[in-house]
Amino acid sequence: MQKIKHWVKNHRKTTIGTAIVLVLLIGMGIINKIKQNKAALSSRYVVAKVAKTTPLTLTGTVAAQQQQVLSLPSGKVQSIGVANGQKVSEGDPLVTTYSESANEELTDAKQELAKAQRNVTAQQNNVSAAQKDAAAQSEDGTASGSASSVAQAQASLADAQSDVTAAQNKVNTLSQKVTQTLTAPFDGTVTVDDTKQDAPVITIYSNDLKLKTKVSEYNYSKLKTGQAIHVRALATGKQADTTISYLATVPTTNSQSNGASYEVDADLSSKDFMDGQTVKASVAQNQLRIPKSSVKNGQVYVVKNGKAKAVAVSGKRVNEYFEVKSGVKAGQQIVTNPDSKLHNGTKVSADGND
Known part of the structure; x- marks a missing residue:
């Protein structure tokens, strides 16, 4: 009994020391476990940068700014003044045509003009004769109808002169239709398709x-x-x-x-x-784009100084992305896989940033 008491007395200090060491070890283990849990919580979040939408390709x-298939003037093609692939300037002659029917109409119109001109000459003579008769009747005092005769002759002359003007205009118009020249409407290059007889296709x-x-x-x-x-x-x-x-x-x-x-x-x-x-x-597109998984209940978690902060965002979902209208800026880091355990102030590792 005496020996047992002596042994207990000798080993009491050792036992207490051992217990203290065990307590310390257990405490350190708990602290390390907490740190590991926090590190695991932090590392399970994926962080990415807010970026602009990729350029639209x-x-x-x-193609040419202007492209025009030119309409040929009426008539038979007499000559083509350009070659296929030739450079031309505005106003350059391209094609010349001749119209036999227009030439026949021109011949008839010239005859009508000549007839109208002869009528003018005749009416001028009538006016002169009426004026002489009026003068003679005035001398012998018998000029009762002379003034009316002169007026009628002058009116007939005016009508004849109008007929000449109309006939001359018709001749001028038909003269331009007999032989016509197609010109380039603007500077460019022409192609000539002359596979169709007498009907080449000119494109500029x-x-x-x-x-x-x-x-x-x-x-x-x-x-x-x-x-x-x-x-x-x-x-x-x-x-x-x-x-x-x-x-x-x-x-x-x-x-x-x-x-x-x-x-x-x-x-x-x-x-x-x-x-x-x-x-x-x-x-280039200025639209900001983030993974749609990063948006929960209208907000995202921005990571700054290793901690998460909830920020409200607005925009729309487009395929696998969320196009941001407001809330975040390009270059900011956000959590792309937020969950129910993520809150303001949660530590988030920036490892694996996109």
């Missing part, structure tokens, strides 16, 4: 070029007249920055039944591009 072709393409493409009804709201657009030729790699000059409000005739498309044009320089080339066009 379109495929199109280069202006020197000024344009991008011609289409945009779907789903992307229509992303474009507007005057907006900057970047164009690159696929074959040559040449590029240009220009602006949208035309955005149609009426869909193209070949629009599909499940989606309308609208023509889009932009001016291009003939120094860098060639008619008919295939080009890619891109239009």
